[in-house]
Amino acid sequence: MTRPTAFSEVTKFCKSPSELRIRTLNLYRRYLRHSRDFVNNYNLDIPASQVKTKIRQEFERHRFINDLSVQNVLYMKSQMEFQELVNFWKQECHVMKYFETIENYDKTHNSSFIEKFIKGAD
Structure with a gap:
């Protein structure tokens, strides 16, 4: 602990x-x-x-x-x-934001609100 x-x-x-x-x-x-x-x-x-x-x-x-x-x-x-x-x-999504690449940003940027929410993206 x-x-x-x-x-x-x-x-x-x-x-x-x-x-x-x-x-x-x-x-x-x-x-x-x-x-x-x-x-x-x-x-x-x-x-x-x-x-x-x-x-x-x-x-x-x-x-x-x-x-x-x-x-x-x-x-x-x-x-x-x-x-x-x-x-x-x-949470894991907060840590993984440091390892996001430009390609991943483009994919999450064009996805729907629900997809972004599940992935923990803005």
Whole structure:
């Protein structure tokens, strides 16, 4: 059983880029360590290596943001996302949204409301 507070973290504004970098790298490592748990808990049909690749892509996407306040907000959001994933507060469709491709978007975009609702798409 996972306690909700086990992976919680106090929301703290980092005043230096080096402090935020250390916290971000630690969070990235936690994501990687739990990647196999994400696959098992959410019954994903993808290998853990693909989950790790996606985690890397998400962190790399925001790598060159230089504004410290924006970096802090992104860190806090990713920390909340991590806690939701680890505590199993999400459903499989929420996790699979990260692995949607453009082709899948086009298919769900043109489908009926009921089909989208069943698949968990917007």
